[in-house]
Each structure stands twice: as C-alpha cells, then as structure tokens.
Amino acid sequence: MESRTNPSPGTLPCCVAFSQLLGLTVVALTGAWLGLYRGGIAWESALQFNVHPLCMVIGLVFLQGDALLVYRVLRNEAKRTTKVLHGLLHGFAFIIALVGLVAVFDYHKKKGYADLYSLHSWCGILVFVLYFVQWLVGFSFFLFPGASFSLRSRYRPQHVFVGASIFLLSVGTALLGLKEALLFNLGAKYSTFEPEGVLANVLGLLLAGFGLVVLYILTRADWKRPPQAEEQALSMDFKTLTEGDSPGSQ
Amino acid sequence: MESRTNPSPGTLPCCVAFSQLLGLTVVALTGAWLGLYRGGIAWESALQFNVHPLCMVIGLVFLQGDALLVYRVLRNEAKRTTKVLHGLLHGFAFIIALVGLVAVFDYHKKKGYADLYSLHSWCGILVFVLYFVQWLVGFSFFLFPGASFSLRSRYRPQHVFVGASIFLLSVGTALLGLKEALLFNLGAKYSTFEPEGVLANVLGLLLAGFGLVVLYILTRADWKRPPQAEEQALSMDFKTLTEGDSPGSQ
Numbered sequence A, B: 001m002e003s004r005t006n007p008s009p010g011t012l013p014c015c016v017a018f019s020q021l022l023g024l025t026v027v028a029l030t031g032a033w034l035g036l037y038r039g040g041i042a043w044e045s046a047l048q049f050n051v052h053p054l055c056m057v058i059g060l061v062f063l064q065g066d067a068l069l070v071y072r073v074l075r076n077e078a079k080r081t082t083k084v085l086h087g088l089l090h091g092f093a094f095i096i097a098l099v100g101l102v103a104v105f106d107y108h109k110k111k112g113y114a115d116l117y118s119l120h121s122w123c124g125i126l127v128f129v130l131y132f133v134q135w136l137v138g139f140s141f142f143l144f145p146g147a148s149f150s151l152r153s154r155y156r157p158q159h160v161f162v163g164a165s166i167f168l169l170s171v172g173t174a175l176l177g178l179k180e181a182l183l184f185n186l187g188a189k190y191s192t193f194e195p196e197g198v199l200a201n202v203l204g205l206l207l208a209g210f211g212l213v214v215l216y217i218l219t220r221a222d223w224k225r226p227p228q229a230e231e232q233a234l235s236m237d238f239k240t241l242t243e244g245d246s247p248g249s250q
Helices: A011-035 A046-073 A079-111 A119-144 A149-192 A197-218 A229-234 A238-243 B012-036 B046-073 B079-111 B121-141 B148-192 B196-218 B229-234 B236-243
Strands: none
Touching: A011 A046, A011 A197, A046 A079, A046 A119, A046 A149, A046 A197, A079 A119, A119 A149, A119 B148, A119 B196, A149 A197, A149 B148, A149 B196, A197 B121, A197 B148, A238 B229, B012 B196, B046 B079, B046 B121, B046 B148, B046 B196, B079 B121, B121 B148, B148 B196, B148 B229
C-alpha cells in the first residue's frame, strides 16, 4: 500500500535524531551505572570486568545500530561512500566488541571463573561469530570488486535480514548480561527497589527502545534509499525482467 | 530489487513448517524443563509459579507468532477469514497469557514476595499492556465496521510494525525470565554445566531462533499477501494517487 518511489524522507530526520538521543543515553547510563555503583573502569584490577559491558554497549549496540542506519541517513550520497562508511562503522564496532570480549575472558581467567556456561555467554559468542562472518561476507560481496551485479542483488535481502537479526540478538544479549549482573551483584536486594536496580531496569528498557527505533527506521518502506541514476542504469535488466517496465522511464 | 507481484510463495511452506517445528519444540522443551527439574505444574501449591512460564511461552511466544503468520500462510483465502483468524489467535494468546500473569501474582502474594521489581517484570507488564491495546485498536480499525478504507490503509503499516515489536519484546522478556529462573534456582551450580542449565540455555537459543524465523517470514517482500480482486478494486483510488497506474489493468 506504500509508495516505493517517494523521495521525501518526511519525519526520518526526527526519528534518526531520536534514535541518537536514545543510543547516547544508553551509553551514558551504562557509564553512570558502572561509575556510580560498580566502582568504575580499569584494565589491571577487579574493575576489568566493567570494560566488558561498556565496550559491548558502545560497539555491538550503539555503533552497530548506527552502521545499519547509514543507508537511511545518507540517502542521497554516492552509494560507494555509504558502503565504505557502513563497513567502517561495523569494523570499528567489531574492534570495540573484541576489546570487551578479551576483557571478560581475561577477568574470568584471573579470578578462576568458568567460561561460557550461561545463556548470555552462549548468545554473546553466537552474535560475535555471526557478526564477524557477516562482515567478511558483506565485504567480499559489496566492497571487494568481483561479485557480479546479479549476485549482489540476490544476496542483498539476506544481508539486510541477517544484519538486522544480529543487531536484535545483540540487544537481547545485552539485556541478558544486564540481568545477570544485577542478580549477581544485588541478589535479594534487587527486590527492595535499590537505586542501582531501578537505574539498570531503566537502562534495559532504553536498550530495547533503541533496538526497536532502529528497526522502525530500517523497515519503513518509504524511507528506503532511492536508487541513484547509475544504479538505475545498472539494474535495467533486472527491473525489466521482474517488473516488466524500464527504470529509465522514471 | 524484489518483485512485489510475484504470486509464487517459493520456499514459504518449508519456512512455515520449520517455524512450527521450532515453536512446538520450544513449548515441549519448556514443559520438559518444568516437569523434569521444577516439579511439574499445579495451581494450589508452590508449583503454581510454573504455570507462568508455560502459559507465557504458549500464549505470548508460540500463539502470538502464529497469529502474525496467518497472513502469510493463508495467502489466497478471503481477507475477512484471515482477519478473523488473526484476531482470534491473538485473543486466545491473550487469555492464556492472562492465566500466566494471574498465576505469578497469586504465587507472589501467597509467598509474600515483592512484585514488579525486576527488568523481566517491567518488560512483561509493558508487553502485556501493549498487546491488549494493540488488540483493541486493531479490532476497532480492521474488524469492527466503521473505519474508512483510507484510515485502515494509513494505520496498517503502524499496526504491522507495532505487532512485530510486541512479539520481539515478548521473546526478549521470555529470555529474561528464563535467565532469572536459572540464576534463582541454580545459583553457583549454573557455572558447573548442570543438565538443567544446559537444557534451559538450549531452550533460550530456540526461543530466539523462533522469533527470528517468524520475523524472516514476515519481512520477506515476495511472501507478502498478494491483494485479492475485491481489495484491488477498493484500492484503485490509492494506487492511482500513489503509483500513477490503475490496478485494474493487471
């Protein structure tokens, strides 16, 4: 029922601004939680654990979400520029997440704690591996020269869906980790509405909210990136085959 | 890049069958977890708590997911039939979830436990209220006669997005609840790879998998319900206005 060719982004800038406000609040609130109630952050002490949630929220939630939004925000830039920025943001997010991963494994090793037993850790490792594979496959198809136009066109919808799924899994994994930290640290005090518990619950709701706002911007049909002139020319054969009309006539 | 008018569902039946296999496995595994490790289910004892996870997984995960899939599975049935089934499945899911909600509040009251302090409970109440409001608004717009065709067309994309979001939040809330139950019940034993912990982790991954498979079926552009003849006639004004061609010419 929606027009696919509408070039006007309407309230897109407001929604993007709202997503950024939410995302930055999530990062700030994670920092505030760790600073106010968990003693802050350091690499060479018991505070090393705290590097993990902060890096994961910055990398696998905020930056990953922003990398997904690049195609909506830069709707009228050259596709190559947008692709490079999309790949760079994901690469940057991956490196930050890697630091967060090393921090928690190193902390566990120093303390003699078991690794990879919880649902949070299983989901986390799954997300991390999928994220790396998706980045590599995406790079091979879309940035590395060689993949044909038809191959890219066939792979694109799968790339978009898998990317959005990894993002949603990342948000879910962050919520599981937050819950784990609260139950480990607060125990029975969690049920007495301790300020730390209330702050972390609010952080959890904002994390879920950020995930859904990013998903809304991604899935709005009339906010999808309109094809540029050179892409229209390249896709002529496909449009003719699948829709029975020439894109050049627009 | 994808054709919107392709009437062939391709691998849709296989994907729907896979989603049902996953969904039924999730329900069976929840039952197995409660039966094998949590003493089973009863209303008038400490086992009343166990009614909660089982009802929520059946109602707000499996049946809610299936209600979303009705428009993909019954692609060629009359729209009215599909709508009524969609509304009925959601209504049935809501009633089962209500029983699950009453069970946990009643159990907390009998035990003197605090209510609504955890992230799981905050997300759960949010999901429940949103689900009820969404059902009421959906019923008023799409089943109750009165809303104009243009109003329905404008509201439909919001209804679809909010519905999918509530479903994803439901899956996330179930994961948080599962994690909470594991940490409360197993405590330090969770890190020793107890069979209950491993089973519940697998259940968590399958829950997330069911959510993503339903989302995949919902979002595949070429699996969307093709407009029926009577809908095409009704939507003529809109298509003419937005796409500049007559749907009657197809």
